[in-house]
Amino acid sequence: MTVPRLLVVTDRTQARGPLPEVVADAVAAGARAVLLRDKDLPLPERAELARELRAVLDPVGGLLVWGGATGAPAGVAVHLSAADPVPAARPPLLGRSCHSAAELGRAAAEGCDWVTLSPVAPTASKPGYGPALGTAGLAALAPGAPPVLALGGVRPGDVAGCLAAGASGVAVMGPVMRDPAVVAAYCAALAAA
Structure with a gap:
């Protein structure tokens, strides 16, 4: 699978129900890439949750992404925090x-x-990372970076502006966790841009 245009980021504390059910509803609405973030879970529970999410994603050719380097199953896509080291086995x-030009340069x-x-x-959900970038900040930082997924407060109506500013796609957490059917609106906005 190539770089996702829509990456659903999990947060079971915001989910309207059990995470596997929320993800199943998001997949039914068109999601094909899910980042299992919930890093506070003990590793065995997180691995079991990953297995459940793969069972939802595999039938549609979807992508499960493991948040962080710790405990990532072999052969799974990984999404690192800004400070995580790159795993020895890529x-x-x-x-x-x-969140900055320096971090984009490192990536x-x-x-x-x-x-x-x-x-x-x-x-x-993104406190402590400075003021919002807006599309102007996104446009200033995206050139020369790997494909950028705009994250943080992005609604379906913002997708076209993010893409016009240089993003390749969007990553969404809260709106999808609270109402997974909104994925259809994100997919439509991505398709229209």
Whole structure:
């Protein structure tokens, strides 16, 4: 699978129900790439959750991405935090969270397949990462970076502006966790741009 245009990021604390059910509903609405973020879970529970999510994604040729380098199953795509080291055994696809030009430069030097760049808009789930970048900040930072997925406060109506500013796609957490059917609106916005 190539770099996703829509990456659903999990957060079971925001999910309207059990995470496998929320992801199944998101997949039914068109999601094909899911980042299992929930890093606070003990590794055995997280591995079991990954197995359940793969069972949802595999039938549609979807992509499961493991958040962080710790405990990543062999052969699974990995998305690193801004500070995580690159795993010694490089995963088949590698993403990284970025919030600045320096972090984007590091990700490019490491050969990351994609980056998330955040926060694009104000959002309660990305506190402490400075002011929202907006599309102007996105446009200033995206050139020369690996494919950028705009993250943080991005709504379906913002997708066209993010793509016009240089993003390759979007990553979404809260809106999808609360209402997985909204994935259809993100997919439509991506298709229309």
